[in-house]
Amino acid sequence: MQIFVLILGIVLLPKACALKCYECIPDLSGSCAQTTKECPSNTQCASVRIASYAGGSKLVDIKGKSCAAAEECVQASINFGGARTLITSKCCTSDLCNSQDAPEGSISSPNGKKCFQCVGNDCTQTLNCNGNEDHCISSAMTAEGQKVTVKGCASKLICSSTQSPQITGITAAEISCCQGDLCNSAGMTTTSQPSSTTAGTTAVGRLLFVTTLISLVLFS
Template identity: 55%
Template sequence: MHLVVLIVGIVLLPEAYPLKCYECLPGSSGTCTDTEKECPSASYQCAALRVTSYAGGSELLNAQLKSCALPDECVEGSLNFGISRTAFNSKCCTSELCNSQPAPEPSKSSPNGKRCYHCDGQQCTATLNCAGNEDYCISAKVTAGGAKTVVKGCASKQVCAGIQNPNLKSLIQGEISCCQGDFCNSASSTSAGLLLLVAPLISLVMFS
């Protein structure tokens, strides 16, 4: 009898269908126009992402994006290279077209006591005080204009996890590594580009 009940229960279970979510990519104003998109599978959620970049105290980018995302791609964190800082703030949900609202602005962050190296001019031995939930040090060696360029700084744990995305690595075309511990990203290097990683980092989480 129990077996019959189990079989009937399995047969009557509703099939999991992919969600339909809003999708948009930012225009020149940093905002986007929503279109409806069916996610690749039922494993995906609806998500809104805001990417904000700063340099020298000035806001350089405030882009809003929407799409489907896997649960572990919904991140809140930042990537800090000293001369520039990029914050990611996402809002994920699990019902049909639930990502109609944009992700909120990132909260202001204070130094957290962690310290990493960052590149200043031709050297990568300058000290950078990490802020917010930046608890990892990061190093990236990328190809820009046919030359190898090194950037270093602080990063949040979730951002470091997202950086391992093979699609992002193919965009950057370089080596990326994160580590824990003060100044664990030591090594000699050449120079650092101001916002070299901002464009591919927009694809960091869910838009690759």
């Protein structure tokens, strides 16, 4: 009898201890339908918000809810100089505790680290990193026959997200990260010179592209 009770307890315990959380996976328009789910062990309930800005204007504001590992419950950012994305997560450890949206992120103070950034075709400019942006990032893709490059600062979460196998093959874009001041190599691009307006538009498009990749990983 005692063995039967022990076996029954082992079978039922995982379900009894499973954390139930709200889940809301946004689509490309940013909207989502909220449901509930049982999360895997060693995860928490989370509300996540991804906001992108360029030239002082907010371009994207994506809100979602899901289960999250402890290392994902942080504020992170990617900074290209004139454009940046902020990721804010709010995590908790009781059933359905993630009913509220995550707060909007704020720009942190400079942390002393520096990375190269691109201003138009010139990638020799330097950028002061903020908060927990401890990596330098470089991203390049070919669009309309031109290779477009952007460089800047990024948090560890950003870099681990862009390297996820889930986004491999989705695009031919090259995204790489490194640690150390100015490790993302300065240089001039070798493509034809776009106008300043085109360069700015392309940089914004690159930011939105990276934001989409990150959201695919965080909300999967």
